Structures are given as structure tokens and as C-alpha cells.
Amino acid sequence: MNKRNIHISLNEAKSSAGSLKGLDIQVGKIKGEFWDEKEGPTPFPDHIDLRNWDRTLLARYKPLYLPFCDLCCLCTYGKCDLSGGKRGACGIGMEAQQSRIVLLAACIGAATHTSHGRHLVTHLIGKYGRRTPINVGGSNVDVEAPVIRLVCGIKPKTLSDLETVLDYLESQLTELLATAHTGQESDPIDFESKVFHAGMLDHVALELADMAQISVFDFPKADPDAELVKLGLGTIDSKKPVILVIGHNVPPAVDIIRYSQKHDLSDKIEVTGICCTAIDLTRQDPHAKIVGPISWQLRYIRSGVPDVIVVDEQCVRADLLIEAGNVSAPLIATSSKNCAGLVDRTLDNPDDIISDLVSGKVPGVLILDPDKVGEIAVRTAVLVKETRRTKKVSFIPTDQELIELAKRCGGCMECTRACPNETPIPEAMKSAALGNFVSLAEIYDSCIGCGRCEDVCNKDIPIHNTLVAAARKKVISEQFFVRAGRGAIQDIEIREVGGPIVLGEIPGVVAFVGCANFPKGVSEVAEMAREFAKRRYICVASGCSAMAIGMYKNEDGQTPYEEYHGRFEAGGIVNVGSCVSNAHISGAAIKIASIFAKRNLRGNYEEIADYVYNRVGAVGVAWGAMSQKAAAIASGFWRLGIPVIVGPHGAKYRRMLMGRKDNEEDWYVYDTRTGEKVYVGPVPEHLFITAETKEEAMVLIAKLCMRPNDTSRGRSMKLTHYIDLYKRLYGIMPDDIHLYIRSSADIPITMKEEILPIITEKGQSDQIIPDPTLLTSQIRKRNGAK
């Protein structure tokens, strides 16, 4: 709806006449006066503008719904039982209801990123001015905002241009959320289309947020050689006062660093972080330390190491105030999104606040000014360190205590039944009671630190703590490296890999993204990333997954970030940054269309998505995706035609989008040159799928990287990886190879002997490789062909 309106911002007009200082009409800049690219059909699109594209994709990739329960409980007509084809009191059926739940999740996710972006931009404008230029990579990055260009049709130059984008996002999200109201949308596929829209908006929000912070802070700017930063519980010097920052909004953490630098305390305190704030903090200051992903919260706090806990927004445990209180660590909440019931002390005298915190008079405070957080966190940490020496602050039991605790266990199995990963705690307790901690320590590896087991133990065993205790040696040795988040991909990198990717000669781009709801421990992600880097795919990572990859060492003691380079080219493992940096991944795909293929981006979503879908062999892997944000991020990839694989817990997103390789009619594309419909095989076969095991995921990755546009050389390389992985991991030949071999030129040479008989049996005839598209608008209509 914002499409035809331009919002012009104005600095301060509080008093009435005469005070219009700072009026800044940026029409040209926003709508591209200095941008000669032709505007495409859908700048600032509504959902409906891209509905046809969505329905095209959704006709191939049909939703499979996996309801959490039989009911809908969204309104007071309910609960309604929707099982067995029944409809709710509002007339909705189960499929539409499930897709509505997916939409709600995607809206919550996109709202979270958008609101975060709004918060960041407003804060940074307040501090640095609205004319602060966007700079994500200097001269190395000309296409600085591929997603925004594509979706909004504008070329943002300053922070203030981003406000226009925010207005659009907020307006659209409000509309999407409205459709989730009882008695609105009724069709599941239309709900799914709205999910896609939310996802697309989410990537705009991601790009916007990361652009803003990269531009203003000292983050690596599209730097393939960003520094290595320390990661792991074992890297922290707990003798110093230790500050822990948790969340996603980095300004308070940055101000902690700045305060300590200004007061020469950098060497005297440790600043440590969990989750994306940690990642972004190390982009600012590589000396800060990353503790670990979201699931490290309980174990780290209970170790007693952090002296002050600073929490901002997103992915923060809702019981931090309790946990922090248990270890006498003051909590500083810094976001209005999580006020945590604390008194807002933003305007109070720092001395008073600090004295209240240090004395324990209050368990925590709410401070909404990052600068002030910087001062208070540092000064409090220094003081509180002393008082905490005299208190019990670690709740990790000693070996002897552990044995005593384990002896209490009655083997009731309630903990296993409450554990998301069904860990075999009772058995492990049995051995631990006898002094053998091996099994308990093994559970530590697959424990996501949720604490549910403890709540159900009627013997009051602090189970999570016992795991940490049992794994003590391992925990202390958690000393890893991760490459600081580099941000965007440089134009030149894209130029170099664009051809090989589009032709299929770089077998694929694999993005490891999302949270740490890992079924079997973080190591699986590292394993996958290494496998594909070794195979010379381009591996990209962000957020908790980027950390997970770092939490691994090879025989030489190297982490994957030491073993592999950080360039966006074959064989790299590229940490783009925090969750908001995911936009650089979709952005890279979009930039291929722009920089390599010279397609117009401006407001030209459908064409570019069609390009990416048919040509760019990229796959997202969200092995531990947990949150609504992850749902939104995945949705953004789908609309762009990029498949996403999730781990087993990802089934709880309640809806898959899967193709059917057995339905030949589903896999035709147009040849843009002739307009003819050409069978291209099931590539990529799925848009969203849960893999049961990492082995299944690896085979899926290789398979889903295939695209209709692959040259024979490219396809044969991709097939080589697919078949090789399948054989190694499944122990047999895949039974669908013939679907991917369009002509004998596609057959991997080294596998000819194995494959030829299969092809002969299945009777494969030669197919042309078209210039593929799903859009009739892309057909060049030569020779009178439609």
C-alpha cells in the first residue's frame, strides 16, 4: 500500500511554527533518481502482487501438514476439533488452520526482525544522524542492498532511507497478521502464499538491520579474512570480572566494550556473549569471547562465571532473572521487548543503580540507554566480582556431589520423557552413582540445555548441572575459533563464482543457518559443513550454526574456520554473521542474477526468483531451527526458490513443502527461447523437508543443489557428489538417478559403468537442456511460439 507514497523524514519539529530544522527531502535518493536501472513491475509489493509466483511454486511443492494436536484453540468459539475432516466453529478446516499457524509463526518472526531493525535504525540515527551513509563493503560492494533493491525497488544510501523500508515492512506485516484473525483467509494455499510474503519481508528486514549496524560500527565490511575469535567456555578467564551479554541487539554490548576501552579496563575484564549479540559483538571487537549458542545459557550461568548478565532481546531465556539470582549475578535488561518486570532505571543516577545492584538490593534493573548500560555493566562487574567471591555462585557439583546426586535417582524415566531429545538420563545416573560419568558426559553433547528434565525430577536432581559436571573436562576444553562475521559478499566474489554456480560447476552453495535445537549435538553441523567444504561446495553459515561449526577440531586441532578459508568460493566456510546476516545469503543469490547475469533487480522480484530457482544451486540447512524467526527466514528462502532442509525437530514447524519426483507432469519448465514446455526432472525436488538423520540431510543437500540450468558438466559433478554420498551413507545406489540424467553427457565419467545399466533399464531418452523458466512472461516468443 505504501507503493505510491514516499515518506520524507524531518528532524525535530516539536515546537510549532518556524522550527522545521533538518528537513531533508530525499525523494531522489529513495526512488532512485541517481539509479538508472529500469523499475520492475513490483516495487514495494503487496502479497497479492506475487501471489501467482507463489502459487506456481506451491503447485509443485505441496504442503504436508503435521498438526501438533487435533485442535484449534485460537478463539473463544473453540477449542474446535478439526480432526477427521471436521471444521471449526468458524468454518476453517485443518489444512487452513495449520497453514495459519505457520503464517502466525512467520509473522512473529518477521516482526521480530523488523522491530529489531526499527530499533537499531532509530537508535543509530539518534546517535549518528540520519544522513549516515550506508556502507557494507566500500568499493567492494556496489550492489549494497540486493534484497531491498529487489523487493522495494529503491537503492538506500543513508540510514534514513531505511525508514521508508521499515514503514513498508510494518504495514505489510500488519496486513499479514490480520489475515490470521478468525474468519479471514480460508484457503491453505493462500495462507502459504502469505507465509512466503512474510518470509520475503523478513529478508528485507534482515538486510536492513545488518546494513545499519555494519555501516555504523567497526564490523568487518564484506571481509573474507575477518579475524578469528575465541569461542567456548574454556576460553574465558574467570579470574577477571566477567560480563555476559545475551540476545540479538548489539548496541549495549558495543557500549560495554567502549566504556571499558575508554577507562582502560579492556584487559581487566572479560566480555563474553551467547547467541547473536555475541556474534555481533565479536564483529566489533574480536577480543570479546563467544560462549556458545542459545543452549549454553543455563550451563554458563550456573557455572558461576559471569558476574553480570546483560540481556537484550530475542532468544533469551525467560527465567534469566531467576537463574541470575541463584548465582548472585545482577541482571541488566536493556530492551523494552523484555522488561522482565524490572524497574526502569534509565534516568537514574548510575551510582545509585550500581550500588543497588552490587548490594543485591535489587536483583536487576531495566536500562534502555545503551551508553548507560555500558557504564553500569562494567562498573558493576568490577564491584560485584568481589562480593561474589564470598558467595556460592557455582552450581556445578563436584565429583563426589555428583555421585551423591546420582544415587538419588529412582529411575522413574520422567526426565527422559520430558527431554526434547529423549536422552537416556536414568541409565546414565545409574552408572554415575557408581562413579562412572561417561554416559552422563555423552548426554551433555546432545543436551540443548532446556532444563525441562529438572522440572519433572521428583528427586530434585539438578540434572542439567550433573551433565555439565560429568562433562567437566570436555567443558573446560571448549576452546575453539570462529571467524568473525564478515557481512556481505563482495561483488567481485560474485562475479567470479556466478558462472560456475549457474552452470553447476560449483556444485552448490550450502547455507548452515538457524538455532541450536540440535537433535544430536552441535557436532553434526560441523561435520556437514566440513564434508561439503571438502567437496568444494561454498559453505555459508550464520548465527548459532556458525558457532556450532566452530565447535569442532580435526586431528590437527584445527577448527573448520582454520581448516577452510572464508572466501565466497569453492571450498570456503563463510561466516556471514548473526541471524540478521542471513540476508547476505539470499543477497548473494540475488546478486548472481544481477552481477553475473545482468538482470535488473529493481522491483523485479518474480523474474529474479525464477532465475535463482532455476539456476542457483543453493540449499539452506537449518539443522537446529527452533524459533519463529527461523520460520520466517526459511520462508524468505522458499519464495526465492531456495530449498531448506531442517533437522528432525524441524518437523514441529508442522508443514513441509515437498515435490513428487514420481509425478512427471510436475517437472516441466518453459524454454525461454522457444516457449516450449520441457521436462527437466525433479530439480530441486523439495522446497522444505525434514531430514531424520544427518546422513539423510547430506544426501538431500547434494540432491537439492541440482537445477534445470545445470550444464552437463555441472550436472555430472553434482551427480557425482549425490551418488557418492548416497552410496557411502546409505550403502546402496540411489534408485532415482535416471531422473537427473538428461542425456549421457550428464553421467559422471567415473561412474559410467555403474550408471549406464540403470539408465538403459529405466529407458532414459535424450532431453534438451532448456533456458529454464516457470514464467510465461520470460518467454522470448521467437518464431511465433507462444
Next chain:
Amino acid sequence: MNKRNIHISLNEAKSSAGSLKGLDIQVGKIKGEFWDEKEGPTPFPDHIDLRNWDRTLLARYKPLYLPFCDLCCLCTYGKCDLSGGKRGACGIGMEAQQSRIVLLAACIGAATHTSHGRHLVTHLIGKYGRRTPINVGGSNVDVEAPVIRLVCGIKPKTLSDLETVLDYLESQLTELLATAHTGQESDPIDFESKVFHAGMLDHVALELADMAQISVFDFPKADPDAELVKLGLGTIDSKKPVILVIGHNVPPAVDIIRYSQKHDLSDKIEVTGICCTAIDLTRQDPHAKIVGPISWQLRYIRSGVPDVIVVDEQCVRADLLIEAGNVSAPLIATSSKNCAGLVDRTLDNPDDIISDLVSGKVPGVLILDPDKVGEIAVRTAVLVKETRRTKKVSFIPTDQELIELAKRCGGCMECTRACPNETPIPEAMKSAALGNFVSLAEIYDSCIGCGRCEDVCNKDIPIHNTLVAAARKKVISEQFFVRAGRGAIQDIEIREVGGPIVLGEIPGVVAFVGCANFPKGVSEVAEMAREFAKRRYICVASGCSAMAIGMYKNEDGQTPYEEYHGRFEAGGIVNVGSCVSNAHISGAAIKIASIFAKRNLRGNYEEIADYVYNRVGAVGVAWGAMSQKAAAIASGFWRLGIPVIVGPHGAKYRRMLMGRKDNEEDWYVYDTRTGEKVYVGPVPEHLFITAETKEEAMVLIAKLCMRPNDTSRGRSMKLTHYIDLYKRLYGIMPDDIHLYIRSSADIPITMKEEILPIITEKGQSDQIIPDPTLLTSQIRKRNGAK
């Protein structure tokens, strides 16, 4: 966040240089250059700006949570069992989780109204221009936008000013929705505060949406004598082609009327409506007919009467396409919020569309241009009427068929167990099988037309249809009147009743609002409204409740709208309009502070809410509230200090806000004159409560109208009603009278004898009547008192 930014709109800047036509910098207008009222502390407030006010209210009115189930299933860490004090994998506890669910509902509700407002404003600007002036009541209404003035601190003059407000709403809603993400807010009271914020935003959206449509269409403009319009299934001439409009967005319906007028078809077709579109349509054209509230959808469609069904957004059944198909009535979807899986034919030739619809080639179409909907609906209705004559279009069984159907019933009770109102269908079927339809017909009265019973009947009895058949006589006699929605309350009306209300001499303002999820039939709402109008309260109504009040006749055959006047004064029953008109109710309360008490509104929320809370004896009754929108509307009333009573199904909102009259310390206010804390008794006792029966509701209404500011004369009147109702309905004297009698002057004279002994027993001492406030900022600090 928008607070310090002003968004200036610009008409068209698509081409680059030189085309800045229509630049319209409205700084003065928006920020009040022509408005000399002093700006208050919180124009365009964030949630945090009003957090203290919220916490003040929430300290009195503590949440009681009534979870729907033990679980949280919002993310893929879950499901998590939160019962018995357990915490989820994200650390959240049950209370915060429930309040988060309430927040989600309020956000969905407010988003729905905001998005509807955005849609309306954009549409109307497109059609009438952005300078179209706001006009809700001409010279009778000077304070034209009390809610917007109060919240945003601006005085909107044109449609385009409303866009600034929309930007603010969308931004805030995005932020609130973000806090519902896993791992954000952790404190239940802070969640509740965010709920209040969502509610406040919702009232802004409501006001904005209704102002826009009132300004542009021929709606009554604050007209106490708006026309009476026909209501009920019995008022429809089914021999004519009949169009049914359902939903909340009136432009397509208006264009149906206009098309038929232009083509002289007004007398030849029937335009009928359900839900708010019906209400708003009759504001435009009093000849249109209202079928009934939301729950009339199935029965009306299945009667076969409507020939074409036009559906827009909100509160529309999700199975309309199926139901419409069953009776061969084409469906025209008109909102992108409900695409219903239909092909978008907005740009097609009307002749083609009509031919496809009439021939039944397609069951429905999506048309996003209201003008076009007007033409297509009318022309299709005329044509389809003919073809439908030859088809089976009514599914209401004949008496004989009814007996046969009833005979099928095996008495399994599944229908009762699926029915929201636990209606005794099996018993009624037993009698019906013997030809006695009385019990079935009785069920019709309490049936909300949800259709759940039919889905579970394993004898495939179309139960809902049998109810309609059994009640045939009653159905045909559904011929009522409702006064067309008048819109705002005039300033002069406020001036006249302001004093009596604030002093308590008009005993209260009772607003009947919300949906039709009525536990025991619509008649209860009419009964309540009549009772309080008779007692010379001011009764206000909107939406489905306004219809429900109309669906009643007294002994003289008069509907309440004929029996009582429509002025905002004692003894009136005032239909303000559709759901968005609810803002005129909160607006009236706010206007009392402004017009009567001369308080500044501009960006001055806290002070005004405090004023309303302590002085304006208003209560909302949402007897059949069902939706997330209703949740948002209620929340907006709460923040303003106006209590809301819901019917038994309202318990499913899962959270009450109740005071504790037995805790004396909860009921102190400051006396603004002295700063002293004064006990004022539990007035109003609750902010949100479910009443089990209409009798309980009526007693609660009377009780919750009491305010600390009541003069003795006012209090004694209010007590008279309270005690009188209590005695009549409960059969005893209330046992808490002493809490409301501050001195003997408060005792109703006619009840002195009864009351004095009670007071003597309970030992009531004289209390002063303060100038009450909850805000220290309102204390005038005379005599050095704090």
C-alpha cells in the same frame, strides 16, 4: 519510535526528476500548528511510556489465568508442559505464557483493525483524494478524533493525516508482536502491559477507520436520530434477486448499492448483509437489510435465499465457498485478506466474469476493485436468480423431511458434546421424530450456527438445518428494526451529560459490544440493554450486539430501538455502528474529560485515563465476544480504566483482571488536593470478568459503574440500582454494601431501613470523598503536602 519523526506524504513520484507533483507538506496540520492545545508528555507513545500507568492498574487488578491446556506449542522446542510450575524449554512459565497468548490475540485483533483502516484510507484516498476532509459530525463535533488526539497528539484534518497515524500503529504493532517471539518478554505483568498498549492502539485504529468511512460516505454523522433499518430473515423479499454481503469492509457493498441505483435496480434487487458490513451498509443506505449477526451465516445461506454472496474480510466463515457452492450461489471474494483460493479476476472483462459465474464454470472469483464488484454482483444476481429457480437451493427440510431426519438419530450425544453451548439435541430429536418440534426450535434460539454438531453426527443429520426447520415460524417472523449506526457522539451531548456522569447522577454508561458467541441466545443482550435503559443508564451498542438488541420485541411489538431514543443521554439505546465504531464509545469517555472537564487531550494519555478511570462510570459488556478483535477492543477499554464484562464463553480469553474488595489496602487513591491517600472502596471492583449468567452480569454492570468521584447523590443512585438488581435477581441483599457507603449521605434514602443495620454491624466510619487520582503527578502539592 515515530514520535520524533514526521512523515510527509507525496502524491506520485514514480518517474525521476521533475515529477514531484502533489508534494504536500502538512507539518502544521499534523503536529498541530493550528492547534493551540499544549502537547502532553506522550504523543505517539511507545509501550514503555505508559508502562507505569499499566502497572498501577495491574497492581489493583491482578491477572487470573485459565489456561486452555497445560502446554505451550508455540515453537519447535515444544510442546512444553507448563503445568505445576514447570517451565518451558525457553524458560517461560505458565503465567507469562498465558499472558503472551493474550498479547498475541490482542495483536491479531489490533492488526486486523489497523490493516482494515489502512485498506480503507488507501482506497478512499485513491478514490477521493488525500485532501478529503475529515468530517464525522460537522459543526456538532469539534473534538472529532478524541482517541487520536489523546494518543497521537495530533488533530487529523484530512484523510492523508490518517496515514501518519497508520504508520505509527503499524510500527508499534510490529514491536508488540515481536515481543511474543520465543525468548523475549519474560514477565507476565509486562506482557499484560503490552496487551494494554495493543488495546490502546486498537482504539486508535477503530477511530481512524470509522472516521475515514464516515467522512466519505453518506453515513449518519453523529446523528442521534439516524433512521431505523430493517433487520431479520423475515424482512427479505426472496422473490427478487438477493445479494448477501458478509464481513467488515463496506466499500464493495457501497458500490453494489451505487451500481443498482445508477441502473435503476434499487427496487428490483435486495441487498442484504451479515455482520459489520451489513451495519455499515445500512449507514449508507437504510433500505438495505440486515440479516443478523455473524452466527446467521449458515442458516441464511442454506435457506437458499441469497443468490450471490459477496464476502470481504473479518468474521467470515472459512467454508463459505463450500456452503455457497452447495446452494449454487456464486461467491465473490473482494479482499486480499481472504483470497479463498480463487482466481484473481480484477482485471478481466466483466462480461466474461459474469458468464463464468452464472454458468457455474467457476464457483467464485476474486475481485479486488469495489467498483467492479458492484457491477458484477448486481448483474450476476439478476441472471443467477433465473438459473437458481431450477435448482435445489434450499436445504432447510420440510416438516416431513424433518421427522424422517430426526428418526435417524441414535441418541449418541456426540452433537451435544461438540456444541459450544451443549445444546440438548438428542432429546429434541427424539420429540421431533414424533412430530413435536418445540424443543428443537428452542435450541435454534441458543444455537450460534457453528455447524460443529453436524460434523460429528455419524447419522449424517444436517442438524443445524433441522433447527432452522423446526423454528420455521420464528425464523419467518424475524422482522425487527435497528437504528442505523450514528457514529460519534456530539460535543453538545457530552457537555450535557458530562456533569451528571462524572458526579454519578447518570448512574452509568453501559456499552454492549462484540460478537454473537452468546451462550443462551441473542435475547439476553436485548434484555440487559432494556433493563438499563429503563433505569436511565446510557446504553450504547455496536456491531453484532447492536443487532442482537434489535432482535427483540416488547408486548407492543416494538423493538428496543423503537422503545428507547438514540441520544447519548439517560435512557437512550445508542447504536454507534459497526465494530470500528466502538471508538466512539471510548471517545465519548475521553470527550467528557475534554469537553466537560476541560482537560487537555493532546498526547496526554495517562492523565485522561486516570480521569476516566476515577470519574466516568462506564462499563463494557461483551456478552458474546469471540474474536481476537474483541480482545483488542476490551484491552483498549482496560487501559482507559473502563471495566469489561464478558459472557461465560469469554472465560476462554484465558485471563481475567480482578480486584479484591477484601484487600483494603488495594483501594486507596490520592486526593489531588492534598496528596493524601484516601480509602475509596473497591470501585470499580474489576477490570475484566466473566459473568456466568445474565443476572450476574446485570448486577456486575450496576456495581462496576461506581467510581471514587461519585457524589453522595450519585453514589446513592448507583447503589439503589445495584441493591435493587441484586435483591431481585439474587434474592438476597448484597453483603458488600458497606464497602460502597462512604458516609451516611451515600445511603439510598428508600433503602435506609434495610441498610443502616448492616452498616452499623460492619462499623463503617465516615470517609471523605477525594478528588481522586492514582497518579502522583496529579497531586497539586498544596500546603507542602507531597
Next chain:
Amino acid sequence: MADQDPWIRSEMGGTKQAHVISKPEIMVAMLKKSRRSLVIIGNETISGGKRTETLIKLILKLQNTYHTPVLSTAHIFGKLIAHGIKPDANLGSMEITGRLCDPQWKGLDGNGQYDLIFVAGFSYTLLSLLLSGLKQGAPDTKVISLDPKYHPHATWSYPNMKPDAWQAEIDRFISLFSPDNM
């Protein structure tokens, strides 16, 4: 491990479901163990027919034998008097639920919270929510639903029963009342 407990306990809507009252002795035992019990009856207590008759009989007996205080909700106080019961108090169903969830509440007589609640005479949906509220807010309070419909959120509940069977069960319960059983 009951047969129909999902292995992951959060699989179905609730992890803690009411025990089924298989014999009235259970309730007598609970009454004996209880320090302070309370009967809460809702508006459907007086909806007429067998249900009313049965409930009135039971409540009268409880009042007389065990002196259990009776609280009526909604508007039925006067009507109960007509049925021969004088409730000890009247409060809204939400109000009493809120108070029962407040550990500081002094009770109807100022002597403190209750540890055993009997409920009856409510619509199913409303009672479900009230019970859910109590389960959440007053986890240590035992709540017995006497209505003939299974209520998972209670501590103990009758199963779904035909009116006759239910009446017989209530009669059996009453037959156990005696001052010895206190």
C-alpha cells in the same frame, strides 16, 4: 504409566488428568484428610430435573454432616434458599477462583485457605476453565468435580455418566456420610 499416557508427556493437551472417582470411599477419605473444605456450586445447580434434585440432596447432607461451607456463584442464592439450602457465601465463579489461587486469602471465615474443593452445577466449558485456573494457580488444592462429566483439569472427577448412574453414585456417597467418617 497408564496405557494411554503419551510417552512424551506433553504430547496431548494435558499431562495431569483427573483421577476417575471409581468409588465414593475416595471422597470420604479426602474429606477426612482435609483440614478445610469448601463446596462451590454454580448456576446449573438449579437448572431443574434430576441434576438439581441430586445435587441439592448431596449439598444439604454435606452441610449437615460435615459442616462444609457452601458457596454459590452467579445469581442462585435466593433460589437455593427456596430449595432449602442456605449457602454460606456468594461470589462470582471467577472471584472465588481468583481467591482460591491466592495463598494469602483468609477464606470465608477468616481462617485461611481451603485444601479441598467440591464443585458442581456448572456448564462444562466454564468449569473446565475454572478447574484449569485452579490447577495452575492452586496446585496444592485438591479439587473434586461432582458433575457427571469427566473433567480432566480436576484432581478427581466422575467419568461421563448417564443421569441414573450418577444419581446412584451420589447416593452411595451420601450413604457413607456419618460423624465417624469425619
Next chain:
Amino acid sequence: MADQDPWIRSEMGGTKQAHVISKPEIMVAMLKKSRRSLVIIGNETISGGKRTETLIKLILKLQNTYHTPVLSTAHIFGKLIAHGIKPDANLGSMEITGRLCDPQWKGLDGNGQYDLIFVAGFSYTLLSLLLSGLKQGAPDTKVISLDPKYHPHATWSYPNMKPDAWQAEIDRFISLFSPDNM
């Protein structure tokens, strides 16, 4: 009306909960009635220990006696061969679930949909969702969960069982296999 069915059926998370397999005869009867049955085994089939041993034995017997086709999910095909089972097909667990929900699907052999599915060897949570998907998308298909944990979304499920008891049950099931019982 089972004792623990809420009266309003939607009160708890699910209205249709799996029947508990109380004796193996039930499954034999279902096999007899079925026109086309399929066994789906997940990655935990080969997680080792008693579970693997028991399942492998059962599957081999099913393959041999009833010629029920076996489909393995995830990556376990090769490992199953090592255990002496050659699955008839391999698909992802989501892929096979999607196909089972498509009435048009031709089956592994081109002869059409299945009406009886045995599942085993999955993590509890994943199987829950797969079963829920089938309940929703293939309402007429009977699904029997052979894992020793109660799965409400199946049509029939074992209750939660200790490994030994489960093994004994499976053995009893196998003991009933005979060409007569087809």
C-alpha cells in the same frame, strides 16, 4: 464413553487417540482384513540393542510370511542389509508420509495406495508428527505403531512398555504368523 474422555471432546489435545494393542491377535486380524499393507521403519531401527534385535526379527518374519513390503527411511538401507533385511524401497520419512496422504499415489509397485501401515524405529517426537500427519491426511488408513511407547496419533499403538515386556509381546505376535493367518 471411556472414563477419561473429556465430555466436551475437544477439551484435551486430541479427540481420537490410538487404541492400545492389548493382544497381538488384533494385528493379525488387521493384517487379514487389509488389502495392501506396508511396513515403514525409521533410523532408530538400527540403533542397536534389544530394540534392533526385536524389530529385525519381526520385520523379517513379516516379509517372509506376509510378503509385506518394507520401506526404510533415512540412511539405514545398507545397514539393514547387513542385518539380513532387504527393504523394498527407501524414501525419506516425510516423503513417504506425503505419498501416503495422496489418494492418487500408486504405491511402491504401481498397484495403488496402502490401507494398513506398520511403523517402528523412530524417535518419539518425529513419529508423533508423522502419525499426526497421517491421521490428518490419510484418515482411512490404519496405522499401527510397533514401538514400545504409546502414540496417541496412531490408530493402534503399544502402550509404554519396558523393553522385556515389549519383546515378549512382539514374540507373541510373531508366534501367530502362519500362512493360514493371511
